[in-house]
Each structure stands twice: as structure tokens, then as C-alpha cells.
Amino acid sequence: MSAIILFLAVLAMIAGWWLSQQRLTAKPWLEEGTVGDFPGGDSMTWPAAKVGLGVFLAVASALFVLFISAYSMRMSVVDWRPLPVPRLLWVNTGVLVLSSVALQWSYVAAGRHDTESVMIGLLVGGASAVIFLAGQLLAWQRLGAAGYFVASNPANSFFYLLTAVHGLHLTGGLVALGRTSAKMWRGAEIAEMRLSVELCAIYWHFLLLVWLVLLGLLTGWTDDFVNICRQLLS
Numbered sequence: 001m002s003a004i005i006l007f008l009a010v011l012a013m014i015a016g017w018w019l020s021q022q023r024l025t026a027k028p029w030l031e032e033g034t035v036g037d038f039p040g041g042d043s044m045t046w047p048a049a050k051v052g053l054g055v056f057l058a059v060a061s062a063l064f065v066l067f068i069s070a071y072s073m074r075m076s077v078v079d080w081r082p083l084p085v086p087r088l089l090w091v092n093t094g095v096l097v098l099s100s101v102a103l104q105w106s107y108v109a110a111g112r113h114d115t116e117s118v119m120i121g122l123l124v125g126g127a128s129a130v131i132f133l134a135g136q137l138l139a140w141q142r143l144g145a146a147g148y149f150v151a152s153n154p155a156n157s158f159f160y161l162l163t164a165v166h167g168l169h170l171t172g173g174l175v176a177l178g179r180t181s182a183k184m185w186r187g188a189e190i191a192e193m194r195l196s197v198e199l200c201a202i203y204w205h206f207l208l209l210v211w212l213v214l215l216g217l218l219t220g221w222t223d224d225f226v227n228i229c230r231q232l233l234s
Contacts, residue, residue, distance in 0.1 A: 053199050057206055060169060064210055067165065071158050071217060082155050083148045085219050092135035093215060099128035100208040103177075103201040110194040118190060118197060122181045125204065129174055136167055162214050166207065173203050 074080065106121025140160065150160050180196040215221075 047195055049195060049199060053202065057203070060206070060210075063165070064213075067158075067162060068213070068217065071162070074154055074158065077154070079153070080155055081153050082220070083143065083153065083159060084146075086139040086142055088135055088139045088142065089215060089218075092132050092139070093211065095128050095132045095135060096208055096211055099125045099132065100201075100204045102128060103197070103204045107194075107197050107201040110190050110197045113190050115184070115190055118193075119181070119184055122177065122184065122197070122200075125200075126174060126177050126181060129170055129177070129204075133167055133170060136163055139163075159218060162218070166211055166214060169210075170207055173200070173207065176200060176203070 075082075102121045102125035104121075106118050106125065109117035109121060140163075143156075143159075148156050150157050176196075177200050180193065180200055183196070184193055
């Protein structure tokens with residue numbers, strides 16, 4: 001349960017920061033002058049796409065929290081035998097970090113109306129995400145060759161399940177990223193595409209955060225922290 005509380009706390013902090021950036025705490029009735037006279041006054045309403053992404057991320061977060069909860073409870077049973085985590089996962093993690101950074105760079109470039117940098121960021125981000133997925137499949141192949149199959153042990157099943165669900169979410173993100181890149185390639189105006197680039201970047205940051213939490217669980221990095229939390233809450 002401590003791992004779940006930590007995960008929710010991190011998500012809450014990120015959500016709070018995001019909301020602060022949207023000027024949701026502003027009090028326009030206290031402002032003097034017309035709407036356009038104060039910063040952010042012309043963007044008080046969230047675009048429908050951003051609201052939709054927020055709802056989707058909330059649902060996805062709940063799904064991963066359930067998986068993490070089940071993982072934490074199941075690993076305390078005597079038949080739990082952790083499988084060796086492939087070193088390739090660390091390489092894959094670096095690639096996913098690169099993908100997230102590239103999309104953030106693309107979003108910043110969109111704010112500067114730098115079309116070339118936006119395209120480079122989108123292409124690097126998308127290519128890195130594809131490499132990450134290929135690396136995950138290669139890790140599965142190596143584990144299978146070593147005899148660590150899905151049905152061999154509950155720990156094995158959870159490893160394949162968690163990495164598969166994360167990979168499916170990333171694959172879905174690649175579809176949206178591909179559509180955004182195609183529109184940019186066809187010469188769409190940056191002003192029209194900035195929101196799409198921002199949504200892709202937010203989604204990638206979310207998937208990176210989820211992956212880091214999953215990696216901490218799979219490698220046992222979070223065990224000490226969870227034990228400390230259990231002692232504090234007991």
C-alpha cells in the first residue's frame with residue numbers, strides 16, 4: 001500500500017503543477033480591465049483535447065495503481081520467485097528518457113515557432129519510442145530463451161503483464177505522435193499544432209514516470225522505501 005500512496009502522491013504533485021500552469025487558480029473577477037488586459041486572460045478555458053487527455057491519464061493511473069497494488073500483495077506469498085531483470089531494461093530506460101526529452105524540446109521549439117526543431121524533436125521522440133519497444137521485445141525474447149516463461153512463476157507473469165500494458169500505452173501514443181508528425185510534415189501552422197505537440201509531450205512524461213515506478217518495483221529498488229513507509233504507518 002505504501003508504494004501505491006507514493007505513486008499517487010507523485011501524480012498529485014505533477015497534477016498540481018500542471019494545473020498551476022493552466023491558471024486555474026486565477027480570480028478573473030478581481031482583475032481590472034478587459035479579459036485581454038491581464039496575462040493568460042484569453043486562455044482561461046481548457047481545450048477539449050487537454051481535458052480528454054487529463055481524463056485518460058486519470059483512468060490509466062488508476063489502472064497502473066491496481067496493477068502495482070496486486071504486485072505488492074502477491075510478492076509476499078511464499079511461491080514468489082523474482083526473475084532476474086535483464087540489463088537491457090536499463091538501456092531501454094535511457095532510450096525512453098531521450099524520447100521524453102526530445103518531445104519536451106519539440107514543445108519548447110513550438111513556442112518559439114521553430115518548425116525545423118519541432119520536426120526534429122518529434123522524429124527523435126518517435127524513433128526513440130520505437131527503439132524502446134523493440135528493446136522490450138528483445139528483453140522478453142532473452143528471458144524466454146533463459147526459461148523464464150509467463151506461466152512458470154507469478155513473478156514472471158507480473159513482469160510480462162506490467163511491461164506489456166506499458167508498451168500498449170506507448171504504442172497508442174505513437175499513433176497520436178505519428179498523426180501530429182504527418183500534419184507538421186504537410187506544412188501545418190505551428191500555432192495550430194502546438195497543442196498537439198504539448199499533449200504528446202505530457203503523455204510521454206506520464207509514461208516515463210510510470211515506467212520508472214514499474215522499474216523500481218521490478219528491480220526491488222523500492223523495497224527499502226516501502227518497508228520504511230510500512231514501519232511509519234504501522
